[in-house]
Amino acid sequence: MNDYDALRDYLLRQKQMEFVLSFEQIEEIIGAALPRAANRASWWDSLRSPDIQMPQREACLAAGFVATRMPDGQSVRFTKRKKDGRRPGWSGAGG
Numbered sequence: 668m669n670d671y672d673a674l675r676d677y678l679l680r681q682k683q684m685e686f687v688l689s690f691e692q693i694e695e696i697i698g699a700a701l702p703r704a705a706n707r708a709s710w711w712d713s714l715r716s717p718d719i720q721m722p723q724r725e726a727c728l729a730a731g732f733v734a735t736r737m738p739d740g741q742s743v744r745f746t747k748r749k750k751d752g753r754r755p756g757w758s759g760a761g762g
Contacts, residue, residue, distance in 0.1 A: 678745060
């Protein structure tokens with residue numbers, strides 16, 4: 668079991684399409700402190716560098732969520748992915 672299996676399991680139980688968790692709440696869920704790298708937006712971005720395996724990203728994606736660090740630098744928005752893997756509301760149309 669990796670540190671983020673508990674986060675994956677928590678996300679799998681969520682019914683909301685989108686919600687925000689503070690770093691403190693995430694630490695409670697995983698039972699450990701987040702690394703300093705968690706302060707970087709890129710550490711959370713589930714769709715960035717998919718070829719690089721990172722356990723927190725894998726946990727979110729396995730649960731069907733995309734994670735985005737919020738501008739406050741202390742919380743993360745989790746957004747349920749559509750069945751086709753896109754974020755809700757994404758049309759794919761250029762503009």
